[in-house]
Amino acid sequence: APVLLWFRRDLRLADHPALTxxxxxxxxxxxxxxxxxxxxxxxPLGGAARWWLHESLAALGHALEAxxxxxxxxxxxxxxxxxxxARETGADTVYWSRTVGVDEAALAARLEDQxxxxxxxxxxxxxxxxxxxxxxxxxxxxxxxxxxxxxxxDPPPRPEPAPSHIPAPYDWPAGDALxxxxxxxxxxxWAGGLRATWxxxxxxxxxxxxxxxxxxxxxxxxxxxxxxxxxxSRLSPYLRFGEVGPRTLWHAVRDRPNDPSAEVFLxxxxxxxxxxxxxxxHPAMAETPLKESFAAFPWRDDxxxxxxxxxxxxxxxxxDAAMRKLxxxxxxxxxxxxxxxxxxxxxxxxxxxxxxxxxxxxxxDACPAxxxxxWQWIAGCGADAAPYFRIxxxxxxxxxxxxxxxxxxxxxxxxxxxxxxxxxxxWSASAPILREAGVQFGETYPGxxxxxxxxxxxxxxxxATITDRV
Ligand code: FAD
Numbered sequence: 001a002p003v004l005l006w007f008r009r010d011l012r013l014a015d016h017p018a019l020t021x022x023x024x025x026x027x028x029x030x031x032x033x034x035x036x037x038x039x040x041x042x043x044p045l046g047g048a049a050r051w052w053l054h055e056s057l058a059a060l061g062h063a064l065e066a067x068x069x070x071x072x073x074x075x076x077x078x079x080x081x082x083x084x085x086a087r088e089t090g091a092d093t094v095y096w097s098r099t100v101g102v103d104e105a106a107l108a109a110r111l112e113d114q115x116x117x118x119x120x121x122x123x124x125x126x127x128x129x130x131x132x133x134x135x136x137x138x139x140x141x142x143x144x145x146x147x148x149x150x151x152x153x154d155p156p157p158r159p160e161p162a163p164s165h166i167p168a169p170y171d172w173p174a175g176d177a178l179x180x181x182x183x184x185x186x187x188x189x190w191a192g193g194l195r196a197t198w199x200x201x202x203x204x205x206x207x208x209x210x211x212x213x214x215x216x217x218x219x220x221x222x223x224x225x226x227x228x229x230x231x232x233s234r235l236s237p238y239l240r241f242g243e244v245g246p247r248t249l250w251h252a253v254r255d256r257p258n259d260p261s262a263e264v265f266l267x268x269x270x271x272x273x274x275x276x277x278x279x280x281x282h283p284a285m286a287e288t289p290l291k292e293s294f295a296a297f298p299w300r301d302d303x304x305x306x307x308x309x310x311x312x313x314x315x316x317x318x319x320d321a322a323m324r325k326l327x328x329x330x331x332x333x334x335x336x337x338x339x340x341x342x343x344x345x346x347x348x349x350x351x352x353x354x355x356x357x358x359x360x361x362x363x364x365d366a367c368p369a370x371x372x373x374x375w376q377w378i379a380g381c382g383a384d385a386a387p388y389f390r391i392x393x394x395x396x397x398x399x400x401x402x403x404x405x406x407x408x409x410x411x412x413x414x415x416x417x418x419x420x421x422x423x424x425x426x427w428s429a430s431a432p433i434l435r436e437a438g439v440q441f442g443e444t445y446p447g448x449x450x451x452x453x454x455x456x457x458x459x460x461x462x463x464a465t466i467t468d469r470v
Pocket of ligand 1: 224233235237239240268269273275332333334335337338341363365366367368371374375
């Protein structure tokens with residue numbers, strides 16, 4: 001009898017322990033992907049991630065076909081869809097890579113009740129969350145001790161290569177056509193910027209990784225915070241969809257001894273791990289603040305402010321550059337995510353969940369763990385979070401991390417002719433300078449929607465209303 005191989009956030013063939021184990025059985029394998037099947041709370045993917053998923057499934061389908069196999073596409077809750085497919089194909093076992101945020105033990109029990117055995121494997125994370133615990137056996141709430149603990153554990157297994165052949169069943173079951181899922185936008189087709197920026201799929205992921213290891217990783221520690229340069233790996237969407245596995249990255253980095261930059265990079269991968277382990281403990285992380293006192297925070301209802309933020313029209317150049325880049329390319333630099341996040345939850349005092357939802361819809365790397373975890377971090381209500389009273393100054397952040405102004409000039413071209421010294425605070429420029437640069441507030445570029453100094457004071461006052469409980 002064949003076995004089912006359920007692909008989820010692991011859309012690759014190398015470094016895939018569940019696939020390796022399925023191939024080792026010598027039995028035919030039926031690979032399957034279920035649309036909207038397993039995100040926490042059944043949350044459907046956002047628009048940019050759906051675009052990515054389409055490309056990624058197409059690439060995975062081709063890679064499987066090149067090995068004599070195929071990818072079956074189905075819809076539906078896994079408890080039902082996997083049992084139905086098992087009945088149709090005569091399969092008695094389903095293999096998959098464990099992930100977090102969904103109750104997999106309950107799912108496995110449900111399948112087994114219906115005569116389908118569940119075999120679960122690692123590979124989506126470096127370590128099983130249940131294996132990384134404090135001395136008291138509790139999950140970590142603070143990153144540094146968490147990471148020190150991880151570094152003291154036995155390293156994760158080395159990645160296995162992709163199998164050269166994947167045995168096929170005699171008859172293939174029916175599946176949906178990828179086009180019928182309509183994951184990609186048509187009217188209007190807003191995905192031009194995504195297509196111009198990204199090539200999803202495992203092969204592309206390996207090329208991006210090789211390019212990063214060939215050079216940029218050497219300067220990662222210094223360049224990772226600079227906006228306007230490609231100082232980071234840009235592997236996040238590939239990791240999100242599992243087109244490259246974290247174990248592959250771990251070993252690629254650990255094979256470079258005494259490379260301090262590589263260690264800094266690995267630590268960022270550690271944050272990914274930490275966010276996933278937190279999601280494992282708190283599956284409702286996208287909705288519920290981990291610090292309970294924040295449930296009473298007086299967020300402002302400000303649809304106009306939210307829209308100005310979403311569309312990159314706040315009047316703060318670095319915020320606007322970042323938000324426009326997000327809309328066009330589906331991605332934003334980590335430093336920029338922190339700046340725009342702080343601006344939303346502190347300068348505008350809009351609920352962090354609004355920002356989380358916008359990112360969920362617009363990021364190609366929108367991740368059920370990293371996104372809510374990072375938003376809670378920025379809002380000050382997460383585990384090991386930046387305290388709410390640490391408020392980023394968008395002018396100083398711009399001047400420090402976009403020193404040359406390249407980032408703002410690229411994404412807010414209407415300010416491109418301003419001299420560096422006023423680029424991040426155009427309201428401070430004299431009338432002749434503005435005229436010469438062709439900048440007219442309210443015409444070519446919006447005036448500031450809030451004054452940062454006043455907004456900061458108001459944010460601290462709002463915090464004081466819950467502080468006795470923080
Ligand atoms: P690199 O610097 O090259 O890092 C390598 C990998 O490490 C990343 O691909 C990512 O998987 C992981 N990583 C790096 N920084 C972090 C971090 N701070 N937290 C968790 N993992 C990290 N990352 C996502 O993958 N998906 C999200 O939806 C997401 N939402 C975010 C929202 C906010 C408000 C903030 C502040 C950060 C968010 N991040 C998210 C984390 C981080 O910004 C991105 O992972 C990073 O910018 C991706 O670029 P890179 O691949 O070039 O990163």
